[in-house]
Amino acid sequence: MYMERGVYPYFREIDSAQDTEVLMDGKKVLMFGSNSYLGLTHDQRIIDAAIVATRKYGTGCAGSRLLNGTLDIHVQLEKELAEFVGKDEALCFSTGFTVNEGVIPQLVGRGDYIICDDRDHASIVDGRRLTFATQLKYKHNDMEALEKELQKCEPDAIKLIVVDGVFSMEGDLANLPEIIRLKKKYNATVYVDEAHGLGVFGKDGRGVCDHFGLVDEVDLIMGTFSKSLASIGGFVAGDKDTINWLRHNARSYIFQASNTPAATAAAMAALEILKTEPSRQENLWKITNYALNRFREIGFEIGETESPIIPLYVRDTDKTFEVTKMAFDEGVFINPVIPPACHPQDTLVRFALMATHTKEQVDFAIEKLTKCFKELEII
Numbered sequence: 001m002y003m004e005r006g007v008y009p010y011f012r013e014i015d016s017a018q019d020t021e022v023l024m025d026g027k028k029v030l031m032f033g034s035n036s037y038l039g040l041t042h043d044q045r046i047i048d049a050a051i052v053a054t055r056k057y058g059t060g061c062a063g064s065r066l067l068n069g070t071l072d073i074h075v076q077l078e079k080e081l082a083e084f085v086g087k088d089e090a091l092c093f094s095t096g097f098t099v100n101e102g103v104i105p106q107l108v109g110r111g112d113y114i115i116c117d118d119r120d121h122a123s124i125v126d127g128r129r130l131t132f133a134t135q136l137k138y139k140h141n142d143m144e145a146l147e148k149e150l151q152k153c154e155p156d157a158i159k160l161i162v163v164d165g166v167f168s169m170e171g172d173l174a175n176l177p178e179i180i181r182l183k184k185k186y187n188a189t190v191y192v193d194e195a196h197g198l199g200v201f202g203k204d205g206r207g208v209c210d211h212f213g214l215v216d217e218v219d220l221i222m223g224t225f226s227k228s229l230a231s232i233g234g235f236v237a238g239d240k241d242t243i244n245w246l247r248h249n250a251r252s253y254i255f256q257a258s259n260t261p262a263a264t265a266a267a268m269a270a271l272e273i274l275k276t277e278p279s280r281q282e283n284l285w286k287i288t289n290y291a292l293n294r295f296r297e298i299g300f301e302i303g304e305t306e307s308p309i310i311p312l313y314v315r316d317t318d319k320t321f322e323v324t325k326m327a328f329d330e331g332v333f334i335n336p337v338i339p340p341a342c343h344p345q346d347t348l349v350r351f352a353l354m355a356t357h358t359k360e361q362v363d364f365a366i367e368k369l370t371k372c373f374k375e376l377e378i379i
Contacts, residue, residue: 007325009336017042020357022333029328030361032351033335037308038199038273038280039356040230046269053265061258065092066248069258077268078235084271085194085206085223086215087237091246094259096195096224096234100127102252103222103236104162106245107191108133112158115149117141119170121193122340124162133160140167143178150186159188165208166196169337169350171305173201173208180217191220198274199228200307205274205281228274231266233259284308284355291353291362298370299379308353311337312369313346314378320347323372330368 002008016023018041022031040046053073061069074092082090093099104127108114112133116124119140128135136152138145146161153159161183163174174192183190194207202210205228209215220238225231236246246253273280288308295302301313314320317338324336327349335350342348351365373379 002321007321009321009324012328012333020354020361024328024333027331029331029333030365031333032353032357032365033333034352034354035196035227036230036354037196037228037284037352038205038230038270039354040228040270040273040280043230043270043273045273046230046266049265049269050262053261057261059262060260063258064254064256065258066254071258071261071264073261073264073268074258077264077271080268080271081223081235082237084204084275085198085221085237086210087221088240089243090235090237091243091250091253092233092235092259092264093250093253094233094256096222096226097123097126098252098256099222099224099234099236100124100162100193101130102127102250102256103220103246104128104160104191105130105251106249107189107220107242108158108160111154112160113153114160114162115146115153115188116161117163117167117174119167119342120162120164121168121195124164124193128162133158140170141172141175143175143182146179147182147186150182150188153186155187159186160191161188162191163193164196165192165194166200166307166309168196168309169342169348170303170311171307171309172303173211173306176208176212176214176218180214183217189219190217191222192218193222195222195224195234196227196307196309198223199281200284204278225263225267225270229267229270231263231270233263233267280355284353287355287357287359287362288353290359291351291366294362294366295351298366300369300373301379310351310353311348312351312373313348315345315347316378317344317347319376319378320349323369323376323378324349326372326375327369330372332365332368334369 100123
């Protein structure tokens with residue numbers, strides 16, 4: 001139906017680098033649908049690092065980390081990531097999705113409990129589905145609801161709370177201070193997915209756990225390379241014993257081919273930029289705060305976002321697709337969000353910012369989006 005109407009919004013081809021402006025269908029379009037929060041995917045230093053690694057190690061490792069696929073740069077990156085997020089050790093996976101898919105099932109078993117926010121990412125959902133633990137959910141960021149779920153658990157059982165640090169569609173933050181309070185009260189374990197927090201929050205982009213000063217209280221920190229780290233892959237960091245257990249038991253680690261030399265070197269180069277160029281994070285927040293204020297002044301419904309992810313609520317699937325197409329025709333790329341990525345009544349378009357966006361680009365996009373939203377009587 002949506003294809004016939006010409007508003008199908010998926011698999012749109014891009015003919016250029018992932019930048020604030022991309023080439024699509026022979027025309028330039030402003031990109032506000034990317035997770036490249038620091039604008040590093042076309043940084044020449046990162047490209048050069050990937051090329052050097054490819055020349056030295058080849059295009060792939062032809063095996064899993066457990067067997068023949070561990071390179072010295074994999075181990076080096078793990079050490080640097082562990083230090084960066086403040087944990088003993090880290091373990092790198094070939095994608096961020098397979099971190100959650102492989103790690104979560106190894107942390108709980110029969111008789112244990114896994115407790116998730118009902119808006120956790122799909123990779124967390126798939127990870128918990130692979131466990132034999134009792135699965136519990138609580139209403140998004142509702143700490144009273146979380147406590148009620150914890151009260152259902154056997155006191156001596158493992159109680160694993162898994163939560164996104166930044167929720168990828170809504171842009172709001174997990175209430176980590178309260179989650180940690182409840183962790184201590186009920187002797188639980190906390191696992192935080194920092195996919196959209198790294199590079200954005202905390203000192204030098206160390207994430208939401210650092211932002212709240214709770215790194216030591218969070219048991220496991222997960223992150224991805226495909227957002228601020230301008231590559232592909234993911235990692236989990238924690239105490240030495242837990243990471244060693246995962247190294248020998250996480251199925252998506254020991255049975256999956258290891259990450260390519262290029263992707264590994266690119267992530268390492270991006271991590272170094274995070275640590276040495278704080279101006280990128282500062283620029284990201286300047287443009288984010290500017291955009292947040294503009295959207296609120298005009299009257300867009302943007303929810304509780306506190307991040308460069310700005311949801312523009314539409315609350316109608318047809319109009320969500322229509323406004324996405326209208327915006328594209330006006331030269332603005334945005335992403336539609338419909339079920340199962342959100343509740344049916346919460347459909348939205350996702351407007352995401354990079355450190356490299358300019359005020360002029362934001363102003364242009366907001367002008368066009370305002371026109372489209374008003375034409376469809378959304379605002």
